[in-house]
Amino acid sequence: MDLQVLRSFQAVAEGATVTDAAAEAHITQPALSRALNRLEKEAGAELLQRVGRVLQLTPAGRVFKEYVDSVLDSYDRGLRAVAEVVDPDAGVVSVAFLHTLGTWLVPRLVTGFRESAPKVRFELHQDGEIGLVQHLLDSTADLTITSKDPGHPLIAWRRLLVEPLWLAVPARHRMAQRQRVRLAEVAGDPFIVLKTGYGLRSVTETLCRQAGFTPVVGFEGEEVETLRGLVAAGLGVSLIPASSGTTAGEGNPLLPIRYLEVTDVDAARDIGVACLASRTLPPVPRRFMDHALSATADSRGPLAPGV
Known part of the structure; x- marks a missing residue:
């Protein structure tokens, strides 16, 4: 045939x-x-x-x-x-990743890898957590870069790093002059969150539950920059990845936001790389995975019990 x-x-x-x-x-x-x-x-x-x-x-x-x-x-x-085999320095790496990682981690890893393998091509896809799992199961991606372990029996996941989360509040918020805050202190505030199916949404809900409350959702977005903009507009608060280089108390001068360290819960999320457990990765995707693990080796933090 x-x-x-x-x-x-x-x-x-x-x-x-x-x-x-x-x-x-x-x-x-x-x-x-x-x-x-x-x-x-x-x-x-x-x-x-x-x-x-x-x-x-x-x-x-x-x-x-x-x-x-x-x-x-x-x-x-x-x-x-x-x-x-014919040309070990060439090939294609297909990577699917969370939207929130497209502004810093993925470009950093791709740039670093291409310094030693400039002829390699990348096929890149953005998606939410559920979509990333499907990319692997459908073989439309060699690797995914995602947050928590998807817990799927066919998928192997390895931690790359632990990413802190800040509580973003409007510049005129009652907490705006502080450096630290307990998440429970904003239990009554509306939360600006990503839509269901995005990793940051589930992390936010889990942390709020650990702090003793269920967040009141003020708006559901699809991009972290949208969350920032609506916090700046005074519409609520949001747990924001610290990946943009912001530090507690500082923000983008164009956006009236303050970033506060959360003290009553472990405000962070795991970022990891995943592939199909039963599939042998082609040589170039394997090399990229090894590069990602090596490049983030100092950023992983302690493993949680049982990980």
């Missing part, structure tokens, strides 16, 4: 039209239709059925697609491995 037919079947199964899949394969639409029919004859079952104007997988097609995905993924990884 031609691998291109399997790729076309995969594309149609994932929502592409036969016309678009044929164009991608550089063949005519009737030719691709005939090829898909031959594939169904070889499989001995109807794999696709027309529902309205689109083709959808049959139950047999869903089972078959799992194996097609595995075959194509193995073949593509084989091509990558051969290319990296």
Whole structure:
């Protein structure tokens, strides 16, 4: 069976039209239709059925697609491995990462790695915690850089660093002239948080519970910079990663914000790198993972019990 037919079947199964899949394969639409029919004859079952104007997988097609995905993924990884044997300094690293890490950690790691491997290309994806897990399970990323261990049986996670969190308050907030604060002291304030599914949201809720309260959500955003802007506007308080280089009490002069150290709970989050436990990483992604662990070796802090 031609691998291109399997790729076309995969594309149609994932929502592409036969016309678009044929164009991608550089063949005519009737030719691709005939090829898909031959594939169904070889499989001995109807794999696709027309529902309205689109083709959808049959139950047999869903089972078959799992194996097609595995075959194509193995073949593509084989091509990558051969290319990296031929030229060890080239290759591709596919990394998915949290939105909040795209302004500092990921650029720092990529820049440092490319100093010794300038020919390596990066495919980068941003997502929330749930999406990062799916990137690994779907093999659309070699590695993810995320916060806490996802706790998935198929995923191996290693800590890179411990990132402090500050409590950001408006410049005119009643606590703004202080350097430190107990999180419980702002239990009645509205919290500006990221949407559900983002790691920082779950960390915020966990820390508030540890401080003895459930946060009142004033706004849900998708970017940390949005949280900063709304805190500056006086709409609430927020737990903000200290990754931007801010220190307690200091803020961006363009934003009237104060950053306070939290003293009653351990206001920090783990940042780690994850990959599929059962998959052998290609050489270049493996080297990048080793680089990430080495580059952050002094920033990990003590391991929690059982980690």
